[in-house]
Amino acid sequence: MNLPRAESALAATSSGIVALLVLPPLAAVALAGAGAGFAPIREPGVVANTLLFGVAATAASLAVGGSLALALAPGVPGRATLERLTVMPLYLTPLLTAMGWNWLASPKSGLINLILHAVFGPWATINVISPTGVILVSALAMAPLPFLLISDALRGLDPSLIEAARVHGGSRRLVFCRITAPLLLPAALASALLLGVQTIGMFSVPAVLGLPAGFNVATTEIFQLLENYPPRIADATAWGMLLLAISIALTVAQSALLGRRSFVTITGKTSRPAASKPMAGRARALLAMAYIALATVLPLAALLWAAISLFVPADLKLMQFTSQHFSFVLFGYPKTWLAAGNSLLLGMLTASVVCGLGLAVSWVVLHGRGRGRSILDQLSMTPLSVPAMVFALGLLWVYVRVPLPIYGTILVLLIAYATHYLPFGVRTTNAALRQLHPELEEAARVAGASWSRAIGRITLPLVQPTMLAAWILLFVMAMQEVSSSILLYTSRSIVLSVAVFDLWENGNPSDVAALGFVQLAISFVVVTLVLVIRGRRALT
Amino acid sequence: MTTLAHVSGVRGAVSLDALSLSHGSVPAVRGVSFLAAPREVLTLLGPSGCGKTTTLRAIAGLETPQHGRIMIDGRAVYDASCRINLPPEQRGLSMVFQSYAIWPHMTVAENVAFGLRARGVGKARLHESVRRCLDLVGLGALADRPATRLSGGQQQRVALARSIAGDPGVILLDEPLSNLDAQLRLAMRTELRALQRRLGLTAIYVTHDQEEALALSDQVAVMREGTIEQIGTPQEIHASPCSRFVAEFMGVRNVIPCQVIPHGGGVLALLPDGTKLQARGPIPTGPVCVCFRPISVQIRTGPDGGRPAVVSAAAYLGDLMQYELQAGDLSICARSLPRDDLREGATVYWSVPPEACFLVSA
Ligand SMILES: Nc1ncnc2c1ncn2[C@@H]1O[C@H](COP(=O)(O)OP(=O)(O)OP(=O)(O)O)[C@@H](O)[C@H]1O
Ligand SMILES: [Mg+2]
Numbered sequence: 001m002n003l004p005r006a007e008s009a010l011a012a013t014s015s016g017i018v019a020l021l022v023l024p025p026l027a028a029v030a031l032a033g034a035g036a037g038f039a040p041i042r043e044p045g046v047v048a049n050t051l052l053f054g055v056a057a058t059a060a061s062l063a064v065g066g067s068l069a070l071a072l073a074p075g076v077p078g079r080a081t082l083e084r085l086t087v088m089p090l091y092l093t094p095l096l097t098a099m100g101w102n103w104l105a106s107p108k109s110g111l112i113n114l115i116l117h118a119v120f121g122p123w124a125t126i127n128v129i130s131p132t133g134v135i136l137v138s139a140l141a142m143a144p145l146p147f148l149l150i151s152d153a154l155r156g157l158d159p160s161l162i163e164a165a166r167v168h169g170g171s172r173r174l175v176f177c178r179i180t181a182p183l184l185l186p187a188a189l190a191s192a193l194l195l196g197v198q199t200i201g202m203f204s205v206p207a208v209l210g211l212p213a214g215f216n217v218a219t220t221e222i223f224q225l226l227e228n229y230p231p232r233i234a235d236a237t238a239w240g241m242l243l244l245a246i247s248i249a250l251t252v253a254q255s256a257l258l259g260r261r262s263f264v265t266i267t268g269k270t271s272r273p274a275a276s277k278p279m280a281g282r283a284r285a286l287l288a289m290a291y292i293a294l295a296t297v298l299p300l301a302a303l304l305w306a307a308i309s310l311f312v313p314a315d316l317k318l319m320q321f322t323s324q325h326f327s328f329v330l331f332g333y334p335k336t337w338l339a340a341g342n343s344l345l346l347g348m349l350t351a352s353v354v355c356g357l358g359l360a361v362s363w364v365v366l367h368g369r370g371r372g373r374s375i376l377d378q379l380s381m382t383p384l385s386v387p388a389m390v391f392a393l394g395l396l397w398v399y400v401r402v403p404l405p406i407y408g409t410i411l412v413l414l415i416a417y418a419t420h421y422l423p424f425g426v427r428t429t430n431a432a433l434r435q436l437h438p439e440l441e442e443a444a445r446v447a448g449a450s451w452s453r454a455i456g457r458i459t460l461p462l463v464q465p466t467m468l469a470a471w472i473l474l475f476v477m478a479m480q481e482v483s484s485s486i487l488l489y490t491s492r493s494i495v496l497s498v499a500v501f502d503l504w505e506n507g508n509p510s511d512v513a514a515l516g517f518v519q520l521a522i523s524f525v526v527v528t529l530v531l532v533i534r535g536r537r538a539l540t
Numbered sequence: 541m542t543t544l545a546h547v548s549g550v551r552g553a554v555s556l557d558a559l560s561l562s563h564g565s566v567p568a569v570r571g572v573s574f575l576a577a578p579r580e581v582l583t584l585l586g587p588s589g590c591g592k593t594t595t596l597r598a599i600a601g602l603e604t605p606q607h608g609r610i611m612i613d614g615r616a617v618y619d620a621s622c623r624i625n626l627p628p629e630q631r632g633l634s635m636v637f638q639s640y641a642i643w644p645h646m647t648v649a650e651n652v653a654f655g656l657r658a659r660g661v662g663k664a665r666l667h668e669s670v671r672r673c674l675d676l677v678g679l680g681a682l683a684d685r686p687a688t689r690l691s692g693g694q695q696q697r698v699a700l701a702r703s704i705a706g707d708p709g710v711i712l713l714d715e716p717l718s719n720l721d722a723q724l725r726l727a728m729r730t731e732l733r734a735l736q737r738r739l740g741l742t743a744i745y746v747t748h749d750q751e752e753a754l755a756l757s758d759q760v761a762v763m764r765e766g767t768i769e770q771i772g773t774p775q776e777i778h779a780s781p782c783s784r785f786v787a788e789f790m791g792v793r794n795v796i797p798c799q800v801i802p803h804g805g806g807v808l809a810l811l812p813d814g815t816k817l818q819a820r821g822p823i824p825t826g827p828v829c830v831c832f833r834p835i836s837v838q839i840r841t842g843p844d845g846g847r848p849a850v851v852s853a854a855a856y857l858g859d860l861m862q863y864e865l866q867a868g869d870l871s872i873c874a875r876s877l878p879r880d881d882l883r884e885g886a887t888v889y890w891s892v893p894p895e896a897c898f899l900v901s902a
Contacts, residue, residue: 157640163635164637164643165643165654166627167600167628167712168654168658168702169629170629170634171629
């Protein structure tokens with residue numbers, strides 16, 4: 001059968017764009033890294049740190065996120081609210097969480113330490129400027145990822161599988177070990193892979209809490225190599241290749257571990273989950289609240305405290321409050337408005353491009369009839385298993401050599417963001433389209449509508465609420481991206497998160513906190529505006 | 541209850557005493573009582589949402605009722621007044637779920653072995669029991685097959701094997717045949733009954749299929765909105781439904797509100813259009829309906845003794861034909877062997893033998 005022309009044009013265009021986004025940077029990193037002599041060999045300590053950080057932070061974050069997902073079972077009081085607050089660190093970003101914890105628990109002036117010193121004396125100190133601090137704060141910041149994946153798996157789990165085990169003589173413990181845990185294994189492995197890639201590629205937490213303690217990992221090493229004058233791009237790319245190699249190894253390991261096992265069962269009517277006991281419910285809610293306090297409330301409170309303190313004191317008695325930091329970042333700091341403009345523009349563009357491209361890719365993968373659909377699917381998901389910084393290195397390498405007029409503009413950043421967030425767009429739209437019965441579209445065709453009219457009048461309006469939710473999350477994430485921005489920005493294309501980090505390195509700590517708040521406030525205002533304009537239904 | 545004392549301590553007896561359960565403010569089960577004697581199949585029959593599953597889950601310990609008592613093998617496993625509520629694993633029964641609930645990460649044999657392992661059965665005996673149960677359901681050859689690669693009917697058999705592996709006295713089945721196709725459903729029904737007899741199991745069986753209930757059960761409890769409307773042997777339920785609801789649920793298609801006039805040994809039912817029908821007693825209190833099954837309607841082409849009606853529709857059911865008769869405002873459903881002389885639009889004469897007409901409360 002001949003494919004309709006509009007349909008095949010869509011398939012060709014989306015495949016072309018995805019291939020152009022994903023393949024050149026990866027090829028560049030692989031080729032350039034291989035050609036550059038292997039820089040990481042000269043720094044075995046940093047390699048070891050990267051691996052240690054990757055493994056420990058992944059394990060800790062999986063433990064935290066997994067426990068939270070299991071704890072927030074149906075019937076826990078305030079479950080919906082607790083779930084929403086649990087994923088707040090996604091909006092806060094690791095950079096602000098790390099800075100918050102710096103003001104909470106840096107050994108000399110951390111708020112917690114000031115209190116501990118006042119109560120117990122100077123021996124009572126929590127030091128977050130340390131490898132352990134880097135690992136734990138990263139785990140807190142990233143726990144929402146395994147939480148979301150494992151919660152999803154739990155929701156998809158037929159509760160009668162667990163009830164059957166109880167009825168056939170299994171105690172709670174036995175049922176957890178023999179039934180629940182093995183059934184969650186695929187989701188746990190998927191989380192581990194995602195976390196592994198995210199941790200080895202994470203820049204902000206090691207930069208804020210690790211560098212001052214001399215704890216250097218691959219990403220901070222790359223950053224420093226590029227900060228050099230002249231920048232040592234070849235060596236940096238070699239580190240990028242190491243990250244790429246680890247990512248590939250992780251992906252291979254995950255699919256080998258999981259094998260071809262599929263736990264999808266054919267079932268009829270499934271039963272409703274039984275609610276947990278009220279007492280246990282309260283303990284579970286408390287656990288979630290403890291996490292929310294550590295990952296969101298305390299860091300935010302510390303941020304606010306730092307932003308309105310005249311200076312970060314070494315003694316609680318010297319505390320003084322002021323609004324001068326806010327007026328400085330709003331009116332005195334020249335980069336704020338340039339960066340805010342760039343960030344806003346980039347956030348909106350990224351969200352729109354990723355939603356559009358994701359929708360096109362998902363439509364082609366799900367409903368298209370051309371060959372190579374599964375290749376398109378996998379290609380569009382590749383950025384999920386490669387750290388953002390690797391893509392940025394690839395882009396850097398490409399644009400230094402290829403004389404395109406886009407280097408130094410926010411277009412480069414847009415390309416990096418679009419590539420990095422593409423899997424998110426594809427997955428979300430894929431899920432939205434899957435819920436639509438293809439017959440809805442077919443009915444429109446049978447009723448005489450053209451293909452484009454059927455898409456425009458039936459499919460798009462139906463997926464619109466999901467798309468809006470995805471757009472908002474993408475906007476917020478893009479507003480706060482650090483790892484690739486830090487490599488690709490120039491003084492003209494600076495963005496807010498980079499400005500925050502820049503101040504962190506060179507400025508007054510209180511100004512940083514104020515700017516962090518400005519950044520959060522801008523995201524918040526835009527999200528609220530979008531919700532008000534398009535109706536509140538979108539996020540429910 | 542005196543009957544309770546009778547069977548207390550006997551393996552396999554299940555009794556419910558005024559059991560009530562609400563989901564939040566929605567009452568799902570309201571004062572349900574019954575007694576299933578050892579080696580008996582008791583079926584909970586009723587339309588969707590009447591509380592069958594909830595009752596079964598309460599017996600299993602998967603839901604906590606608010607009132608009443610549940611006894612298994614003469615032991616209270618739930619008693620609201622004494623605050624007894626044993627967890628499911630201590631109730632010593634087993635269950636076949638509507639979704640089968642086959643653990644997808646295990647093989648067929650591991651699925652069957654789970655309950656035995658949980659109770660600490662030794663290796664040798666475990667293997668022997670698993671083999672025996674799989675042979676009983678005809679799955680001996682599939683022991684090492686991953687559970688995800690099974691057809692619906694095979695999953696059904698695994699679920700069955702799993703539930704008899706622990707040698708329970710009581711087995712609970714929640715619409716176990718509803719996901720199978722029609723032919724397999726009939727075959728499994730027979731097999732299920734044979735297996736239950738052979739192993740001497742007490743079974744509480746949930747279904748909304750009246751035919752299945754009649755074929756399988758020693759006792760049928762017809763449920764409606766969380767209560768038991770009528771309980772009795774299949775014959776009693778079939779022959780003498782106590783209410784319009786039960787009659788209609790048992791496939792009595794002709795249920796017509798009427799007045800009753802005592803008449804000699806029997807009664808006369810006076811239909812709204814003035815037709816009089818002779819019916820058998822007893823007469824329920826309150827407003828009543830007269831009922832008769834389609835198969836009891838006799839149709840003639842000549843007027844001797846019958847009432848006139850027009851054939852408004854004829855449908856071919858396979859062995860039988862179903863005719864809709866219209867006489868003024870009155871519609872009658874009749875079934876008979878296919879006949880050439882009953883075309884749509886033909887005028888015919890119908891009658892019902894008095895012994896086939898009975899009265900239920902409206
Ligand atoms: N977890 C729950 N929360 C709220 N209401 C529930 C819950 N479970 C059941 N109900 C309600 O309780 C009533 C009885 O439900 P139940 O599942 O026992 O019906 P059923 O007879 O098994 O129906 P079906 O034949 O459809 O399986 C229904 O009205 C149902 O909506
Ligand atoms: Mg049910």
